[in-house]
Amino acid sequence: MRSVLVKTSVAVVTIGSLAACGGGSAGAKTSGSGAKSSAHPSASAPSLRLEVPTAYDPSQGWQLSGKQLGTYAVLPKAGAIATMTSAGPNYRVTVRDAVTGQVRWTGKPFKDLSEGATPGVFVVPAHGRDYLVTWSRGKTGGDALSKAKQVYAVDIYAAEGSGDAVAPAHHVEVPATDYGTGNVTEAGERLLMPVTDKRKVALDVVTGRTTTYDTGSLKVPGCSSCSYGNEIAALTEQEPVVLNEGEGAFGIPGSWDDDRIAPAEADPATGAVWPGSGGHLIARWAQKNGGSQNVWAVLDGRTGHVQASALCAKPSVASAQAPRSALSPNGRYLVSEHLAFDLRSKKGYCFEETDDSKPLSFDAVTDDGIAYGTSLTKDDGLTGTTAPVQLSLATGTPKALPGVEQVPIADVDGVGVFAHGVGNVPYLVVYRHND
Template sequence: MRPVLARASVAVIAIGSLAACGGGPGTAKTAGGGDKKPSAHASVPAPLRRLAVPARYDTSRGWQLSGKQLGSYVVLPKSGALATMTSERSSGGYAYRLTVRDAVTGRVRWTGKPFKGLSEGEAPHVFVATAAGKEYLVTWSQGKKGEDALSKAKYAYAVDIYAADGSGEAVAPAHHVELPATAFEKAVTDGGEGLLVPVADQRRVAVDPATGRTTTYDTASIEPPACPACDDHLGNDIAAVTERGPVVANKGAGAFGIPGSWDGDRIAPAGVLSETGQVWPGTGGHLIARWTQKDFDHDVWAVLDSRTGQVQASVRCAKPPAPTADAPGSALSPNGRYLVSGHLAFDLRSKKGYCFEETDDSKPLSFDAATDDGTAYGTSLTKDSLTGTTAPVQLSLATGTPKALPGGSEVPVADFDGVGVFAHDEGDAPYLVVYRHKG
């Protein structure tokens, strides 16, 4: 499944996929870059582009960014802000700078101090992490450092963490963390209540974004609860970080849970093969889990409370011909009631779930944003799931019924704080356009 905030367009800054996304949920979208330092007091152009958008948005009110002001971007829904990371030429290559803008007005709240990544050939990555209900901007890069006349360079991660509610100009990160890395790049990801850094094949480091403190987990000596088949410790990993400790998983055995708290076998829905369980961090204190049903033709997807493992909503899906192992990204409506994750959509209050996986009769739908009134926006693939082009769709989470939007329409990649955020491309010219809700 595609991470919700991992979509890329034309880029001067080459950020790996929100996926990048690594990624996981909240990674950066790449939409262009520039060499000129953005002014913290520069005016933000009004939305000159009147896109064809759903009826709830007022195309006469809002703002837009393009060119040197844009770069890669992430949204901060709890903070009511958007952040961009742009590049500027400096001695020996490029330097990068974060700029955080108010989502409603587009005005700059703060700018970060210029910084460089560890690799001159690749831009740093940026994503949003949340801990204890507070948002943080995280940048990271990987490369070699420490070389001198006597010592060889060693691979390392450099992770910078910024509080989203900063102010001023040239803001330094609240925490700077450097950790060893393997020669083969693996992504730093948002693990839920902490960052996850894969420093070695059997070692993970969790970083608390609030304090910068690190906790090292040796996956060879920690295993999921209720997993007799995990005695050899092969395949054990840290899937997520929660307030109650790490979620430990073993993909081969299908086991996962928080040792001493809960386990996936106990909470697995009826009719599934417990040994097929998989789990990923979601947004807003949730986990996303998947099992294969005993008929082998269907999957069951569920949203879990990360603290207790309790199933908050689930849905039965047709099993796709070629399921991906990528971590599914997710997005919450601002009120926390509705959650979308690729082809899945859930109403957590009514405990309903909807699946729009590709079948023999239906095209696959993928959703990026959900509103407080229970409308989800996304796209349909018009051909097959590998080579098709997309068409805009919206979904009523009250009925579970999707509908196609008029051709040429654009749908928001995020909706919060009374605005919709649209990623628009005109040839090689990317734009970020923000429209307010009507009324």
């Protein structure tokens, strides 16, 4: 599950997926005077006039392309878009106003420890705000006598800031896996880092503090047979959500378990769970009594309370990957690939492939409950062609968008964010809403 929209410039040539939101937090140290930075010009007006849904005006907005773009993340609560670009061995983040494209602030240059691999970028929600995070993994220290140590280097920025060399609110280094394959992952409201097969470290982005968990000692609540194979599936601000995939059981020790909160149609012995956008969880069970459907639900991460659910046709080949999700800026609507939920009305809709319908996948949802995504027409292999679609969560009825070239990958603060490629040049294009 992803909690933030993040893309690298090499991947922007195709429509990506929205993975959650961003926000604001005061207190970042700056080297500027406190005024908005003037060292960086505003992004250019959009030269690309894409065929987009009628809700957007392609004559109003801004764009970035090529080396200006790098990796980017959307911060809806702050009304901003962050980019991370490289200059030699160093990287830095730039945060722009989502409506105007004007630079609000830039971060201090930092060194990538990954020796050529691009640092990761996340937006992590916590305590009602979102935080911009960059990370890399590599060796640091070492001299003629001492060996260098493998570490995760994580920088955490407050979304609100000003100046031309803003320091991270927290710089944290955590011992990394020796075998070099571990990654920092978004696990909900904290970051998760593997140190060994059994030892995991959670990082609180608000305080910069770390908590170490031994998965061998973690218990899945309500599952007496869950002695082995317990893993951290997600992290709330205070507690881990523990999953035993083999037993189909999950929950927060001492708080709740999936047997007690599973929807009535679900077989509670078949549960799985992933972190979702904005502190939510995405859960799935098989239908009870050997039914032909799956039960999907959005859960409150802290209480396990089911906020909305939907019955869904079982895919012919189940994916082992965590489903991506995106939350509307007002927090009412959530989409997760083939699923769409109205958390206020507790309605859920599924658009998995059936004998009569093509599979739909949604990347973005607006405060008005309009979700945008694509349908898939499969070829003889594992790929196919896509076509833009739109869904009104008020009715649950999708519709095709003939003549539309692109749908937004995010919608925030009165603008839609579009990813496009011309040849080998990636573009990020932002169009304002039509009045």
